[in-house]
Amino acid sequence: MIDVIWQPEFQQAAFRCLVEAYSRPGQINVLPASDSHSAIGVLATLIDGESSLADPHQLLDNGDCLRLQIKPVAPERAAFILCQGTRMVDFEPLLGTLASPEQGATLVLVLDALNGGDRSYQLTGPGIETTVQIAPQGLDKSWFKQRANWNCAFPLGVDMLLTSEAGILALPRTTLIKEID
Amino acid sequence: MSNGINFAFLDEYAKREIRRSLIKAICIPGYQVPYSSREMPMGRGFGTGGLQLTLALIGADDTLKVIDQGSDDSVNAVNLRKFIEMTCPGIATTTRLQEATLIQSRHRIPEQALRADQILVLQVPYPDALVIVEPSEDKRKIMHGEADYSRLLVKLYEDIVKFDEITISHRYPTRINGHYIIDPSPIPRYDVPKLHNSKALILFGAGREKKIYAVPPHCLAEPLAFDDVPFRIEDFSxxxxxxxxxxxxxxxxxxxxxxxxxxxxxxxxxxxxxxxxxxxxxxxx
Known part of the structure; x- marks a missing residue:
């Protein structure tokens, strides 16, 4: 049986979950039930042959790529980049241009968990009423360091999505992240 | 499906493209994300931009409210509601704001405050606030990127010199998150302050101009004004x-x-x- 993530009903519900996540950065949202990791569910919801995806850490199998109708490209040219959070950053994503900042990449990071990590971060910015704290597990610290560089000149930048088995947490480029000592 | 139409009319590829653009619109508050704007079975200018957003968002468990100039019964609202009911079997529709999960509107933000679990979709005829001062879209895109709005401010200043008043009654230019200035669609000035620090996500769809933009919840939204000429709403005295x-x-x-x-x-x-x-x-x- 084909997994529900390839069905329009799942993708509609997952998309609403994504809208909620990006509207309220730092909030953990749970995707509808499926047999797949939430990162794959998100890609199934947003990607098809019209878009582009990089898979530098080889997290997708051949069947996923066939159903997504994509051939992975280099991270430097991809609209979506799927990465393992424990690995260090070793690429430069697209940041968009001044006239077309929407061409900045979307980074989908696979983590161990979205909370309970050793390091805590405080978030502020649009979508957050006052502040929110997050403590993701399985995220190399190079990601937020690089993110700060990539996102230093608004409107250019990257939009992140942290994913666990079933949960998602969004960090649009406008969210300011501060490590809490 | 029995009537041979895909749920929510659009094919899944069209929805995915709108969904990708919509996510970027939320990530870059106030920026007009271009999208393909499919042909709809009604003329552009009849709310096809808002309609496409609604169709990309809606699921069978949604309760929809459609209003036009504040009214659920005017012709644009009735036709859009009928179309969505016909192509989205299973959804509920309502006229009561409190019951709605998704609200599509033309020219008004509802009188009562929206909740965090509601999404407002506004139909937009002219998405670019800079069009009155710069005819070239390429140049406007650079001006937006640089947040260069000096010519728009000069236009407002000229209004004050000529008429002692900023003469924009609706579509009042509003700065989002301290950067992009949006055309908030033809809502009256009275509704503009509702964009600021809203609990609900507010989305804008321009079908003819093929643009999607957003004001996220709890986002700064400031109508353009001067220190000595503050923004004011309609006077009903x-x-x-x-x-x-x-x-x-x-x-x-x-x-x-x-x-x-x-x-x-x-x-x-x-x-x-x-x-x-x-x-x-x-x-x-």
Whole structure:
């Protein structure tokens, strides 16, 4: 049986979950039930042959790529980049241009968990009423360091999505992240 | 599906493209994300931009409210609602704001405050606030990127010099998150402050101009003004300086429409018909 993530009903519900996540950065949202990791569910919801995806850490199998109708490209040219959070950053994503900042990449990071990590971060910015704290597990610290560089000149930048088995947490480029000592 | 139409009319590829653009619109508050804007079975300019957003968002468990100039019963709202009901089997529709999960609107933000679990979709005829000062879209895109709005401010200043007043009644340019200036669609000035720090996500869809933009919840939204000429909303005072009331529900706080009744007398009533009816229900217990 084909997994529900390839069905329009799942993708509609997952998309609403994504809208909620990006509207309220730092909030953990749970995707509808499926047999797949939430990162794959998100890609199934947003990607098809019209878009582009990089898979530098080889997290997708051949069947996923066939159903997504994509051939992975280099991270430097991809609209979506799927990465393992424990690995260090070793690429430069697209940041968009001044006239077309929407061409900045979307980074989908696979983590161990979205909370309970050793390091805590405080978030502020649009979508957050006052502040929110997050403590993701399985995220190399190079990601937020690089993110700060990539996102230093608004409107250019990257939009992140942290994913666990079933949960998602969004960090649009406008969210300011501060490590809490 | 029995009637041979995909759920929510659009094919899944079209939805995915709108969904990708919509996510970027939320990530870059106020930026007009281009999208392909498919042909819809109604003319562009009849709310196809808002409609495509609604169709990309809606699921069978949604309750939809469609309003036009505050009214659920005007022709644009009725036609859009009928179309969505026909192509989205299983959804519920309502006229009561409190029951709705998804609200599509033309020219008004509902009178009562939106909740965090609601999404407002506004239909937009002209998405770019800079179009009055710069005809070239390429140049406008650079100006937006640099947040260079000096020429727009000069236009407002010229208004003050000529008329002692900024003469923009609706589509009031509003700065989002301190960077992009948006055309908030033809909502009256009265509605502009509702964009600021809203609990609900507010989305804008321009079908003919093929643009999607967003004001996320809890986001800074400042109508353009000068230190010595602050932004002000419509004045509904009569000649004695007293706030006019709605002739039906008596509300003295709502946005009012002006009519000439059959006797030729000028009368005022709430523009938001759902709010007005709820006020009347309250009054009659």
């Amino acid at each position: 009569d000649s004695h300086g007293e706030r006019r009331a709605c002739k039906l529900c008596g509300s003295k706080t709502s946005f009012l429409d002006e009519f000439i009744d059959e006797q030729g007398v000028r009368v005022y009533q709430c523009s938001d018909s759902d709010y007005c009816e709820q006020q009347q229900e309250c009054a009659h217990g």
